[in-house]
Every structure is written in C-alpha cells, then in structure tokens.
Amino acid sequence: MKIYVPIDAAARALGxxxxxxxxxxxxxxxxxxxxIVRNGTRGMIWxxxxxxxxxxxxxxxxxxxxxxxxPALVQAIMARDMAAHPRAIGVVEDHDWMKGQQRLTFxxxxxxxxxxxxxxxxxxxxxxLRAAIAAGPEKIIEEVMESGLRGRGGAGFPxxxxxxxxxxxxxxQKYIICNADEGDSGSFADRMLMEGDxxxxxxxxxxxxxxxxxxxxxxxxxxxxxDAICAMNDAIADARRQGVLxxxxxxSQYAYDMExxxxxxxxxxxxxxxxxxxxxxxxxxxxxxxxxPALVGFLGRPTVVNNVLSLGAVPWIMEHGGAAYxxxxxxxxxxxxxxxxxxxxxxGGLYEAAFGMxxxxxxxxxxxxxxxxxxxxxxxxxxxxxAYVPVSNFDVPFGxxxxxxxxxxxxxxxxxxxxxxxxxxxxxxxxxEFCAVESCGKCTPCRIGSTRAVxxxxxxxxxxxxxxxxxxxxxxxxxxxxxxxxxGFAPFPVMSLLTHFEDEFTGPGAARREAAE
Amino acid sequence: xxxxxxxxxxxxxxxERLDQIIASHLHREGPLxxxxxxxxxxxxxxxxxAQPIIAKALxxxxxxxxxxxxxxxxxxxxxxxxxxxxxCRAESCISMGADDLADQVCRALGIGWHETTPDGRLTxxxxxxxxxxxxxxxxxxxxxxxxxxxxxxxxxxxQEARA
Ligand SMILES: Cc1cc2nc3c(=O)[nH]c(=O)nc-3n(C[C@H](O)[C@H](O)[C@H](O)COP(=O)(O)O)c2cc1C
Ligand code: SF4
Ligand code: FES
Numbered sequence: 001m002k003i004y005v006p007i008d009a010a011a012r013a014l015g016x017x018x019x020x021x022x023x024x025x026x027x028x029x030x031x032x033x034x035x036i037v038r039n040g041t042r043g044m045i046w047x048x049x050x051x052x053x054x055x056x057x058x059x060x061x062x063x064x065x066x067x068x069x070x071p072a073l074v075q076a077i078m079a080r081d082m083a084a085h086p087r088a089i090g091v092v093e094d095h096d097w098m099k100g101q102q103r104l105t106f107x108x109x110x111x112x113x114x115x116x117x118x119x120x121x122x123x124x125x126x127x128x129l130r131a132a133i134a135a136g137p138e139k140i141i142e143e144v145m146e147s148g149l150r151g152r153g154g155a156g157f158p159x160x161x162x163x164x165x166x167x168x169x170x171x172x173q174k175y176i177i178c179n180a181d182e183g184d185s186g187s188f189a190d191r192m193l194m195e196g197d198x199x200x201x202x203x204x205x206x207x208x209x210x211x212x213x214x215x216x217x218x219x220x221x222x223x224x225x226x227d228a229i230c231a232m233n234d235a236i237a238d239a240r241r242q243g244v245l246x247x248x249x250x251x252s253q254y255a256y257d258m259e260x261x262x263x264x265x266x267x268x269x270x271x272x273x274x275x276x277x278x279x280x281x282x283x284x285x286x287x288x289x290x291x292x293p294a295l296v297g298f299l300g301r302p303t304v305v306n307n308v309l310s311l312g313a314v315p316w317i318m319e320h321g322g323a324a325y326x327x328x329x330x331x332x333x334x335x336x337x338x339x340x341x342x343x344x345x346x347x348g349g350l351y352e353a354a355f356g357m358x359x360x361x362x363x364x365x366x367x368x369x370x371x372x373x374x375x376x377x378x379x380x381x382x383x384x385x386x387a388y389v390p391v392s393n394f395d396v397p398f399g400x401x402x403x404x405x406x407x408x409x410x411x412x413x414x415x416x417x418x419x420x421x422x423x424x425x426x427x428x429x430x431x432x433e434f435c436a437v438e439s440c441g442k443c444t445p446c447r448i449g450s451t452r453a454v455x456x457x458x459x460x461x462x463x464x465x466x467x468x469x470x471x472x473x474x475x476x477x478x479x480x481x482x483x484x485x486x487x488g489f490a491p492f493p494v495m496s497l498l499t500h501f502e503d504e505f506t507g508p509g510a511a512r513r514e515a516a517e
Numbered sequence: 518x519x520x521x522x523x524x525x526x527x528x529x530x531x532x533e534r535l536d537q538i539i540a541s542h543l544h545r546e547g548p549l550x551x552x553x554x555x556x557x558x559x560x561x562x563x564x565x566x567a568q569p570i571i572a573k574a575l576x577x578x579x580x581x582x583x584x585x586x587x588x589x590x591x592x593x594x595x596x597x598x599x600x601x602x603x604x605c606r607a608e609s610c611i612s613m614g615a616d617d618l619a620d621q622v623c624r625a626l627g628i629g630w631h632e633t634t635p636d637g638r639l640t641x642x643x644x645x646x647x648x649x650x651x652x653x654x655x656x657x658x659x660x661x662x663x664x665x666x667x668x669x670x671x672x673x674x675x676q677e678a679r680a
Binding site: 009186188278283348384422427 | 545546547548549550551553554575584585588589590591592607608609610611612613616644645646647648649650651652653655660662663664665
C-alpha cells in the first residue's frame with residue numbers, strides 16, 4: 001500500500017510535511033503497513049496538501065488535508081472505503097481539472113517518486129533519450145524542428161534553430177544551459193517540474209547535448225527555490241549512479257554530465273546573457289548581442305540556453321515524434337503550454353493544455369474566477385514585464401502572436417488574477433519600482449527612467465494628471481532605448497493599465513484617492 | 518538597525534575554513550558564486566576580510582570581487598538577526614493582499630524592510646516571488662515556507678522562534 005503526500009514547495013507551504021508526519025504516526029498507531037511516498041504536486045494547488053491513497057492501482061485523493069484528518073484516513077483504508085473520508089475528492093485522474101488537460105511535459109509530475117530513476121523509467125521515462133541516441137544529432141534537430149517548439153522562457157524563439165546554430169558552431173567544448181531562474185511572479189511551472197519530475201529536465205538536457213555535441217550542462221536555479229535545487233541535485237546523483245548521465249549515457253557513445261548552479265536573487269539574471277555572466281562568476285550585467293550565446297556563450301564557447309519547459313518538452317517530442325507535438329496548438333504556437341493560474345483565483349494551479357484556449361475560459365472556467373468572490377478586474381499575463389489584460393479582451397486565444405496582437409505577452413505563461421479592488425496606479429508604480437530595483441544598470445533609460453517613472457506615478461497619484469504625458473514619454477524612451485526586455489518591456493504593464501483603466505489615473509478615480517488621503 | 522558584525526574579525530581558524538571552501542570549488546567553471554554562497558552559509562554574510570583572500574585565489578582584483586558581492590541581492594556584508602522573515606511583495610501576492618499583510622507585520626514588529634528588531638532576533642526582508650503564487654500571500658520564515666499567509670500565521674512562527 002502506498003500513500004502519496006506531496007513534497008512540492010507549495011504543498012509544503014500549506015502544511016504537507018506536518019500531514020506526512022501525522023500519517024506516519026497514525027499508521028503505526030493503527031498498525032497499518034503503508035509506504036509514504038513524497039511526490040510532486042498534481043498542480044491543483046487549492047487542494048493541497050492533496051493526499052493520495054493507491055488502492056489496487058487506483059489513486060484516490062483527499063484534500064485539502066489537515067493533520068487532524070489522518071486518523072479517519074487510516075480507518076477508511078482499513079475499511080477499504082475511500083468515499084467515507086470527509087476530504088475525499090474521488091479518483092484523482094477522473095477529476096475535471098485533470099481530465100481536461102493534455103499533460104505531455106507534466107505527465108509524471110505528481111504521479112511518481114521524483115528522484116528515482118527506477119520509478120521514472122517505470123512511468124515511461126528515458127524513452128525519449130533512447131530514441132534520441134538511436135536517431136543521432138541531425139534527426140533530433142529535425143524532430144524538434146517539426147514539433148514547432150518555441151522557447152518557453154518568454155521570447156518564443158524556435159528551439160530547433162537555436163540548436164542548429166550551436167550544432168554547426170566550431171568548438172571543442174559546447175554547453176547546454178538550462179535557465180531555471182523563473183523570476184516572474186505568477187509562474188511556478190519550472191519549479192513544479194524540477195521538484196516533481198527533475199529527471200524529465202535532465203533527459204531533455206541530455207538530448208539537447210547529443211543534438212548539438214555538448215558534453216556538459218548547467219541548470220541555473222534561482223536561490224528562492226531551495227526545494228527545486230535539492231530535488232535536481234538528488235536526481236542528478238541518481239542519474240549518474242544509474243548510468244543515465246556520464247561518459248556513456250545508457251551505454252551509448254554519447255557523454256553528457258551536468259551540474260546545478262544557484263542564482264543570487266537578481267531577477268535580471270533570467271536574461272540569458274546576464275545569466276551567462278553570473279555563471280561565470282561576474283556581475284549579472286546584460287551583454288550586447290551580437291555575438292549571440294549560441295556562438296559565443298558560456299566562457300566564450302557555443303552554448304544553448306533554454307528554459308526548463310522548452311527542454312522539458314523534448315523527451316515527449318523524441319518519444320512520440322515532432323509531428324504529434326506540432327499537431328497540437330494554434331497558428332505558430334504549437335504543442336502544449338503549462339498554464340499557471342495564480343493570484344486572486346479560486347482554483348489556482350498548473351494546467352497543461354494545447355495552445356488556443358480563450359483567456360476568459362482559463363480564468364473563469366478553469367480558474368473559477370476570483371477567490372474573493374468579487375468580479376475579475378484584469379489579469380497580468382507573462383510576469384512583471386507582461387501587460388494587464390482587461391476582461392473586455394478575455395476572448396483572446398492563448399498563443400504567442402494572439403496575445404501579441406493585443407499588446408500583451410505570453411511570457412512564461414503565468415496568469416495573475418486581480419479582483420475589482422486592485423489599485424491600478426499602485427500596480428503601475430510597482431512595475432516601475434521593480435524595474436528600478438532589478439535593473440542591471442547598463443543603460444540609462446532603464447536605470448534612471450524607471451526611477452523617474454516611479455516619481456512621476458507618485459505625482460499622478462497625488463492628482464497631477466499632467467504627469468501622465470511625462471509617464472508616457474518615459475515609457476516610450478524605455479521601450480526603444482533599452483538593451484534588454486527588462487527596461488524595454490517594463491512599460492507594457494504600465495501602458496496597459498493606463499490604456500484600459502485611464503480614469504483611475506485621471507478623473508474620478510484619482511480624485512477619490514486624493515480625497516481618501 | 519543591523520548589529521555590528523561579530524564575524525568581522527577574521528581569525529586564523531576562519532581563514533582556514535575559507536581556504537577550504539575556496540579549494541572545494543576551484544575546479545569548477547565559474548567558481549565565484551558557489552564560493553560566495555558557501556561563505557554566506559558559513560558566516561551568515563560575506564565578511565569584508567574574506568574578499569581579498571577570494572580575489573587572490575581566483576586571480577581577480579578586489580574590486581571585481583566587491584563588484585560581484587554588491588551586485589546580487591542575496592549577498593550581504595552585514596549579518597542579519599537570528600531569524601529572518603521574508604514576505605513576498607510581487608504581483609500575485611499583491612492580488613491577495615500582500616501590501617496589507619506587510620503593513621500589519623511591520624506594525625506588529627515595529628520595523629521596516631531590511632531592518633532588525635532592537636533585540637537582534639528578527640530581520641524582515643522582502644522577496645520577489647517564492648513560486649507559491651497560487652497560494653499567496655507567501656512568506657518564508659528561516660527557510661520554512663508559508664502559503665496563504667496572514668498576520669496570525671506569521672506571528673505564530675515569530676513567537677515560536679522567540680520562545
Ligand atoms: C529581464 C529578463 C528576465 C528573464 N527571465 C527569464 C527566466 O527567468 N527564465 C527563462 O527561461 N527566460 C528568461 N528570460 C528570457 C531569456 O533571456 C531567454 O530568452 C530564454 O532563456 C531562452 O530560452 P528559451 O528559448 O527556451 O525560452 C528573461 C529575459 C529577460 C529580458
Ligand atoms: S534594459 Fe535594464 S536590465 Fe536590460 S541591459 Fe539595460 S539596464 Fe540592464
Ligand atoms: S508572487 Fe508571491 S510567491 Fe509568487
């Protein structure tokens with residue numbers, strides 16, 4: 001008998017460690033033999049801690065679970081009556097939230113013991129790597145090309161083209177670097193994959209290594225993710241022991257090994273060239289491009305830099321073929337996207353689906369609207385550099401170009417929901433303050449402009465509506481005069497708020513605020 | 518309101534430990550950040566006295582090492598209080614009332630961001646997203662994550678640690 005209690009950071013933040021302890025005590029007390037497995041999260045964060053009992057191969061869920069629910073669960077197990085427990089949600093796979101998804105990258109997350117190669121393989125893991133070893137570099141790149149996979153880190157650059165450039169570059173040592181800096185608020189898919197199925201990322205990186213001829217890789221994980229760091233380290237260690245990583249991967253002619261590196265609390269280090277500087281032990285200042293990292297990357301050598309989700313999609317693509325992946329989605333947004341629904345939302349979590357769902361269906365249908373029960377005002381899509389999308393644009397399909405057409409950004413596919421109490425002026429101020437705090441300092445529009453913008457928004461908040469033009473000018477200068485998307489895109493959330501909620505910056509809204517102060 | 522550093526005096530034992538840390542990373546490509554992380558884990562800060570020693574070992578100038586230490590929010594040149602409370606200030610948590618929570622916590626503790634209580638027991642730090650955005654507002658107390666944080670939950674942790 002196996003009982004699953006998630007070890008995912010979100011589950012732990014909601015008390016899953018205490019639940020695991022209580023279950024252990026209770027099992028012993030009632031003399032029931034059962035093994036507690038610490039799995040990842042299924043992504044239904046509102047149900048966490050979500051305990052699962054495997055009864056004759058079917059997994060029954062119970063959540064949100066409190067330590068006090070443990071005695072009744074053990075009794076239910078003894079009676080083999082799962083529905084008897086007050087927290088029962090039924091068979092987990094049959095839950096509406098699970099059934100509506102197409103879990104390709106996240107198929108094993110929440111299902112398996114994350115750091116065990118044996119369990120990984122028992123659930124279909126390593127099939128992609130085996131296929132890649134059989135196919136060889138050129139065929140791998142062809143498959144990824146056919147899949148239409150684009151970078152999930154934000155820029156949406158075709159993954160296969162990047163790989164082709166690195167494969168064709170001269171260099172005795174090349175690198176695969178995984179960008180796991182995931183600094184965007186509203187995003188947690190990278191974290192969830194690294195904690196729930198780290199071997200999937202390892203497998204994806206190993207396949208990339210074969211494709212471009214790189215024998216060494218690094219995962220750059222933000223320091224705010226200690227659980228992910230730990231899971232990745234454990235999984236790498238087991239992968240080495242089992243011969244998945246090393247001089248001869250799975251007994252093949254291909255060598256590949258990798259290491260975890262930890263960031264140090266700088267958002268800008270998610271930008272790929274800043275990340276490379278940081279890995280090299282320098283200040284995380286953005287580098288001018290060209291040269292592109294594919295040719296002159298880590299330590300000046302040819303380097304693939306890809307997001308966790310880009311690399312994590314690759315094992316499935318290699319196992320099932322690029323065409324199968326590319327058959328999903330809309331327009332130029334192919335395959336599936338792990339949507340993260342966050343903020344003031346009733347059913348928050350991770351939902352992997354083919355591109356193309358309408359934003360409103362995601363927010364109101366899947367997410368169930370706000371947690372507060374108040375009307376949705378807007379959602380911010382794509383993190384701190386992404387636009388706020390008002391309800392009037394909720395018919396936009398979830399895709400790169402489709403969101404772009406609304407001056408919005410897919411980014412890392414995180415959606416933050418706000419109810420009607422959200423203060424748009426404050427949110428605009430936050431966007432610019434964040435940019436000022438996190439700027440790498442290389443260009444003036446970003447470094448100084450963001451600080452000026454904060455001051456200008458303060459003036460607007462005090463009722464000076466003439467400052468709005470100044471703010472627009474500043475946004476324009478930042479947009480066109482910044483080297484990277486931190487300074488270049490910080491105006492997007494601000495401009496979107498100004499455009500869609502103008503009266504909060506002028507007119508009655510501003511006056512009301514003034515009166516309140 | 519941070520305390521003056523007790524670790525500022527770098528004795529021979531400290532230097533020996535520092536040399537060990539440096540040596541354990543020297544074989545790496547880009548060893549500086551791993552070294553700084555280990556130093557901070559050991560001393561709770563990156564002591565000024567360590568910087569010239571690191572610089573020499575890595576063939577860098579002291580200014581280069583200082584430049585790196587000062588660039589990253591994580592690295593401190595002063596110690597924190599015995600305990601550290603971090604509150605998330607980013608958008609998803611804002612949507613769940615993080616600003617109000619922060620105000621309440623600041624008032625309850627009588628300190629602001631980056632400050633330490635007068636008894637030296639607790640430092641309050643902001644953090645921009647802990648990846649718990651679907652169960653915000655989020656907090657972290659000495660590494661322990663807290664989802665759906667509120668004043669009662671946060672103060673319970675603080676009091677338990679102080680007891
Ligand atoms: C300020 C800034 C922050 C970024 N943060 C991240 C991040 O946390 N993770 C990520 O994968 N990409 C991030 N990016 C995008 C990277 O520069 C890069 O495009 C990406 O890692 C490439 O991988 P992909 O093609 O697989 O998306 C960021 C870019 C900017 C400008
Ligand atoms: S836009 Fe900002 S973060 Fe980007 S390079 Fe310029 S100063 Fe650095
Ligand atoms: S925004 Fe607070 S945890 Fe992500």
